[in-house]
Each structure stands twice: as C-alpha cells, then as structure tokens.
Amino acid sequence: MASFARSSLLRQSLATRSPFMRQNVGVSQAVAFHASARKQILPPQPQSIEGTMNDPVPVPSPSPMHGSYHWTFERAVAVGLIPLSIAPFAAGSLNPVMDAVLCTLLVAHSHIGFEAAIVDYFRPQRVPKTYSLCQWLLRAFTLTTAVGLYEFETNDVGVTEALRRIWNA
Structure with missing residues (x-):
C-alpha cells in the first residue's frame, strides 16, 4: 500500500482510541490563517500586462x-x-x-x-x-x-x- 494511505489508515485506527486524535487541534487555526480574507500576509504586488499574454518578452538593447x-x-x-x-x-x-x-x-x-x-x-x-x-x-x-x-x-x-x-x- 502506498505510504500516503498508510498514514491515513494509522490516523483512523488511532482516532477511535485516542480522544486527542478525534478533533483536529491545530488544523482549523492553520486553515483560518491561510484562507482568511482579512489577514493577507503577503498581498499581491501591483501587476500589469503590456500587450497580450502571448507577446514575446522584449529583448533589451546590447550594452x-x-x-x-x-x-x-x-x-x-x-x-x-x-x-x-x-x-x-x-x-x-x-x-x-x-x-x-x-x-x-x-x-x-x-x-x-x-x-x-x-x-x-x-x-x-x-x-x-x-x-x-x-x-x-x-x-x-x-x-x-x-x-x-x-x-x-x-x-x-x-x-x-x-x-x-x-x-x-
């Protein structure tokens, strides 16, 4: 069985025995941190496209x-x-x-x-x-x-x- 399946099976088998494994302790905080619209850690920089997306990159003049x-x-x-x-x-x-x-x-x-x-x-x-x-x-x-x-x-x-x-x- 693949390694990713083994870890999920192990988690399922431990979830029935351990009360700590039943709830996702830190997952909701991490998801809220990454998916929050209010807390943008690194907002996107100002971006603009000159021409179209398919235009070639301009070659600088030789210097x-x-x-x-x-x-x-x-x-x-x-x-x-x-x-x-x-x-x-x-x-x-x-x-x-x-x-x-x-x-x-x-x-x-x-x-x-x-x-x-x-x-x-x-x-x-x-x-x-x-x-x-x-x-x-x-x-x-x-x-x-x-x-x-x-x-x-x-x-x-x-x-x-x-x-x-x-x-x-």
Whole structure:
C-alpha cells in the first residue's frame, strides 16, 4: 500500500482510541490563517500586462556594461579575492597596499552581490519605488563601508592585522 494511505489508515485506527486524535487541534487555526480574507500576509504586488499574454518578452538593447564586460569584471573580482584573502595570512601582512586592494575588492564584491539580489527580488517594473530605495540604500551602505575600511586601514592596524590578532587571542 502506498505510504500516503498508510498514514491515513494509522490516523483512523488511532482516532477511535485516542480522544486527542478525534478533533483536529491545530488544523482549523492553520486553515483560518491561510484562507482568511482579512489577514493577507503577503498581498499581491501591483501587476500589469503590456500587450497580450502571448507577446514575446522584449529583448533589451546590447550594452557592454550589462553584458560580457560586466560578467567578466564580476568574475575577475571574485577570482582576485582568493589569493588576496590567503596571502596576508600565509606570508604575513606585506604592506598596506595589499590591505587596500583586499578591502576594495571586498567592497566591490559585496556591492555587486547585493545589487544582483535587489535586481532579482525587486523588479523596477513591478515595484519601482522600492527598487529605487533599495538601490540608494545599497549605495549609501557601500560608501559607508568603504569610508569605514579606509579609516580602519589608515588610522588603525588594518584588516589583516586585526584578523591575525583576533585569531591569536
């Protein structure tokens, strides 16, 4: 017998013996929670269809910044982080230039990643104000992070030395 039938047969056989199995204790609350018209947890976003449903998706015009050059830059930043995150700890903190390049690539990598998440989850055609707000917040946080890392590099011990001290503590 299939596994779904076994669980229902088990439930039926236990329902006659156990007083707790006769009533659905939490089911009515869950159903009311999901089927309630008053409590819409995630209301649908504003949607509009341009043209008809059978129209093809418009192909964007080619742009070097959103095409292969952009993809190549993202991969170069990601690949460049690998030796820069290992070298200071393997050979020691060689110079502040290596720390500066590491911090710059970390900020660029984080910015690119968060920007991709914003573009994926907050489409400008669907929620233009939220998309714009998220883009400005990302720019503000990226700038704040870059300034904070610059201050930490110039006025304190630097990122790799701080991580070494935390590791050896």
